[in-house]
Amino acid sequence: MRHRPSAVLAAVGTAFAMLAGCAATDPAGTGAGPVAGTDAGPVRGAIAGAVHTFRAVPYAAPPVGGLRWAPARPPQPWTEPRDATAPGRLCAQDGLELGRPSTDEDCLTLDVTSPAEPGGPLRPVLVWVHGGSNVDGGGGLYGAARLAAEGGLVxxxxxxxxxxxxxxxxxxxxxxxxxxxxxxxxALGWVRRNATAFGGDPGNVTLTGESGGGAAVCTQLASPAADGLFDKAIVSSADCTATWSPERSTAPRPREVAQRRxxxxAQRLGCSDPATAAECLRNRSVPEVRAASERDGAGVGPVVETPELPRDPATLLGEGALRDxxxxxGFNRDEERFRIYGEELGRGPTTLGHLRDEVTRLDGPDAPAVLAQYPCADDGCAATTLAELLTARNYARGxxxxxxxxxxxxxxxxxEFxxxxxPWFRELPPARFPQGAFHTAELPYLFDVDWAGPLDPQQRALAAEMVGYWSRFARTGDPNGGDAPLWQSHTGPDSFQVLAPGPGGIHPAAGLADRHHLGFWAERSR
Known part of the structure; x- marks a missing residue:
């Protein structure tokens, strides 16, 4: 299914920007920040070095009261420039992933970061969907100054x-x-209508996300409701081939499973009566809703057999029917070392018994074959062996x-990052075993995030190359250009581009199939 940008939406965005005007830096000389006109009203941002930032811009009305559990509605328009310099609220979450709990529902906002340099052609737009397994995170936690200033993106x-x-x-x-x-x-519709006001091209939008956000990109590639809303996609640390299971909380759930859940x-919240269930549910507090839905650890996520997602993305991918x-x-070489680290915080060091129990739980009758493929004779290798096989099973294969x-x-x-x-997390205890290229490790190379330690000179050079690859892809659909090492289009595992620091650190991934035992895992899936 070939996708083409929506000329109608792009034209609407361009026409509105001609009326509202592109972001202007203090046109009246008042010392204030740049102002951009959106279809709901003007917003005043801030100048931060080489970029303009506009924070907590509403793309929908607050989903509170009668709008809780209702589709997003347009925000109430305003006329005077709205302050867009302070961080927005995170959507309600327990904050376990990043230590930032929230009970806010008035959170349907977005941040825009654009080059401060005026003029020139409209710039490609990169839309970031944060990760967090559909229960944590927020867009405002990812500073995009480098992608904007060095990559020339909105x-x-x-x-x-x-x-x-x-x-x-x-x-x-x-x-x-x-x-x-x-x-x-x-939010993507807002981008199509308003990108031009920030210097962005509404006809050249790339949707990207990591982990749960990467799974969301896979889902949007399958959703008919997303047709015409983006033109390219970047998926990081997510398996587009995953079908739902209790272990894969970000994979779309069958409707029957979601209905039972x-x-x-509703029963836990005392809202079992069908006649009053809607009002009852909307009257429950955010902590009550979260306690009722999260206490047994069951995952949440998109639901198939719905208008937004009629069929499972994995099935459509297998049929060659995802949006083209x-x-x-890509994925990180040592994705699941971070998972094992987190488990060890609660249970202590991983033992050979833990390794065998986990493989038996996941692979049942195939467990002996898996353990033979990943030999480990004592507790000393249990953690890294378990992480290696889970990385292959859950990321590299998919x-x-x-x-x-x-x-x-x-x-x-x-x-393969x-x-x-x-760099490790600033506020977490050091790991008992090397973490390598763990899950989320690539994010500080693209975004300014306050939870990660600093990059050294070689890592900063890698970050610059990655920003270049990402921005060129967003511009043209091809990451190649300039003096960057050639990145082959995909023809098999050896054409993966390894992204690592130092001389020769960026190179084609010869040996990736052997490193992750892909032939073995392919046999298991048959």
Whole structure:
């Protein structure tokens, strides 16, 4: 299915920008920040070095009161320039991932970061969907100054409803199944209408995300409601081939599973009566809703067999029926070391018994074959061995399969981020074993994030190359250009681009299939 940008939406955005005017830096000489006109009203941002930033810009009305569990509505218009210099609220979450809990529902906002340099042609737009397994995170946690200033992009980082407030299936709440998904689509619609006011090209939009955000990009590639809303896609640390299971909380759930889950949540909240369930649910506090929906650890996420997602993205991918746009897709070499680190914080060091129990739980009758493929004789190798096999099982296998399937259409560029000395979290205890290129380790190379330690000179050079690759892809659908090492379009595992610091650190990934035992895992999936 070939996707083409929506000429109508692009034209609307261009026409509005001609009326509202592009972002102007203090045209009256008042010493204030830049002003941009959106279709709801003007916003005044800030100058931060070489970029303009506009923070907490509403793309939808607050989903509170009667709008809780309702599709996003347009924001109430305003006439005077709205202050857009302070961070927005995070959508309601427990904050376990980044230590920033929130009970806010008035959170449907986005941040825009654009080059301060005026004039010139409209710039490509990069829209970032944050990760967090549909329960944590926020767009405002990702500073996009380098992508904007060095990459010449207009970067939009978005919030969307999380947890049961974003994904709840219940007969009393029609249309509530996929609100996190449709919030993302509402933000993309805002970009198509308003990008020109910030110097962005509404006809050249790249949707990108990591982890749960990367899974969201896969889902948007399958959603008919997203047709015409973006032109290219970047998927990081997510498996587009994943079908739902209790272990894969970000994979779309069958509607029957989601309905059973919604009924349990309503019962726990004392909202079992069908006649009053909707009002009852909307009257419960955010902490009550979260407690009822999260206490047993069951995942939440998009729901298939719905208007927004009629069919499972993994099935569509296998049929070659996902939206056909240029794609970059990749994973980190040591993704699951971070997961094992987190588990050890609660249970202590990983033992050979832990390794065997986990493999038996996941692979059942195949467990002996898996353990033979990943030999480990004592507790000393248990943690890294378990992380290695889980990385292959949960990331490398799915990403390579997805790259193979996607490359039958538009160009695909695949990568393996492989910095073995990636900076660790500032506020977390050191790991008991080397973390290597762990899950989320690539983010400080693209964004300014306050939770990661600093990059050394070689890592800063890698970051500059990655910003170049990402921005060129957003501009043309091809990451190549300038003096950067050649990145082959995808033809198989050896064409993955390894991204690591130091001389020769960026190179084609010869040996990736052997390193991640892809032949073995391919046999297991048959």
């Amino acid at each position: 970067v939009v980082t978005i919030n969307y409803r999380l947890g049961a407030l974003g994904f709840l299936t219940h007969p009393a709440l029609p249309g509530a199944d996929n609100l996190g998904l449709t919030d993302q689509q509402a 919604g009924q349990v949540i 746009v240029p794609v970059m897709i 990403v390579t399969d997805a790259a193979d399937l996607l490359s039958s259409g538009a160009p695909v560029f695949a990568f 492989a910095d073995q000395r990636a």
